[in-house]
Amino acid sequence: MPSKVYFLPWNRCNELYNYLKASRIFGHIKARNFIAIKVHFGEENNKGHIDPKYVLPVVEIIREKTAYPFLTDASTIYVGKRADAYHHQIIAHKHGFTIDVCGCPIIIADGLRGDVQVQVEVNLKHFKTVAIAQEICSADGFIFMSHFKGHELTGFGGALKNIGMGCGSKAGKYAMHHSCKPTLDQKHCIGCDNCVKHCYQKALTLIEKKVVMDKKKCVGCGQCIVNCAFKVFGLKWNEDSVGVQEKIVEYAAGVLKDKKGSYVNFLNHISKYCDCFSVPKNNPLMEDVGIVAGADPVAVDQASYDLINKAYGKNFFKEIYPQINPIVQLQYAQDLGLGSREYTLVNY
Numbered sequence: 001m002p003s004k005v006y007f008l009p010w011n012r013c014n015e016l017y018n019y020l021k022a023s024r025i026f027g028h029i030k031a032r033n034f035i036a037i038k039v040h041f042g043e044e045n046n047k048g049h050i051d052p053k054y055v056l057p058v059v060e061i062i063r064e065k066t067a068y069p070f071l072t073d074a075s076t077i078y079v080g081k082r083a084d085a086y087h088h089q090i091i092a093h094k095h096g097f098t099i100d101v102c103g104c105p106i107i108i109a110d111g112l113r114g115d116v117q118v119q120v121e122v123n124l125k126h127f128k129t130v131a132i133a134q135e136i137c138s139a140d141g142f143i144f145m146s147h148f149k150g151h152e153l154t155g156f157g158g159a160l161k162n163i164g165m166g167c168g169s170k171a172g173k174y175a176m177h178h179s180c181k182p183t184l185d186q187k188h189c190i191g192c193d194n195c196v197k198h199c200y201q202k203a204l205t206l207i208e209k210k211v212v213m214d215k216k217k218c219v220g221c222g223q224c225i226v227n228c229a230f231k232v233f234g235l236k237w238n239e240d241s242v243g244v245q246e247k248i249v250e251y252a253a254g255v256l257k258d259k260k261g262s263y264v265n266f267l268n269h270i271s272k273y274c275d276c277f278s279v280p281k282n283n284p285l286m287e288d289v290g291i292v293a294g295a296d297p298v299a300v301d302q303a304s305y306d307l308i309n310k311a312y313g314k315n316f317f318k319e320i321y322p323q324i325n326p327i328v329q330l331q332y333a334q335d336l337g338l339g340s341r342e343y344t345l346v347n348y
């Protein structure tokens, strides 16, 4: 059965509160529930994250139900500005996610060092259990506010990625990523050192002006792929992308096991790379489209994908990542019962 998905065009994004109220997608929230608003606070220098001013309307709706909203995210596996709760909160504040702007506190979900987690049983193809950040499991319900954009491993990143990858603890993220270590084609390397500077794991060095990788140190974060202009790094696209997409969806199944959420996707600043990259050049490649919301994460992501392609006039994601089939995540999520790829679009 098709799920209802609600659309607000970007030129009316200041109507977010009324649009979300009219959608009635927050019906799962009860009085005194702790509601996790899962966002991505943005890596340093990255401008793609959701503007914090859009959090307040969501917080207001949750508070009207006398529930307790908090903003959250979990630590990264690479050593950037979001690798532990201390630095994560500092970058969140720097990007404007303060209690004054958003109206609620930040609680980083997997503890000071990213190791506070719960093993959730899923018994699926890749994982029997998934390592989810503790406070995600402690929350009574969720609002996933996701920036929808291109993604170097999965073709696009939206609600499913924010749920699955975003709510994994460090160990969980490593389990999803670890098979995707980049391949190296040294003959194109000019020894410029850029990838070495951006590999926070110190897995890369230059020997006689050619890059060398220590695979034991590599965590598959992809920073080197984005930061090399000479196509030295690659992936085994089919194998790696399909596997990662399925693993993310299995983590999403663990997060949503016995819990309900609402999903709000922001189709603006639609860039090639995700918000984890500390690259100011991660510019939008097309016009802003709007906001898509619903109670079904699969339908919300499918509608976001379709609306972007429609606005672009052809398949945007195929153009930026011809080697990746991002439909894998949608189809696998539908197969696991997380939602429906069929939807009815309701224009606000």
Ligand code: SF4
Pocket (backbone or CB within 6 Å): 188, 189, 190, 191, 192, 193, 194, 195, 196, 210, 211, 227, 228, 229, 230, 231, 232, 233
């Ligand atoms: S960024 Fe590319 S060209 Fe520069 S050192 Fe690294 S691999 Fe070589």
Ligand code: SF4
Pocket (backbone or CB within 6 Å): 181, 182, 198, 199, 200, 201, 202, 203, 204, 213, 217, 218, 219, 220, 221, 222, 223, 224, 225
């Ligand atoms: S080698 Fe590349 S993928 Fe591996 S940790 Fe370093 S930057 Fe990340």
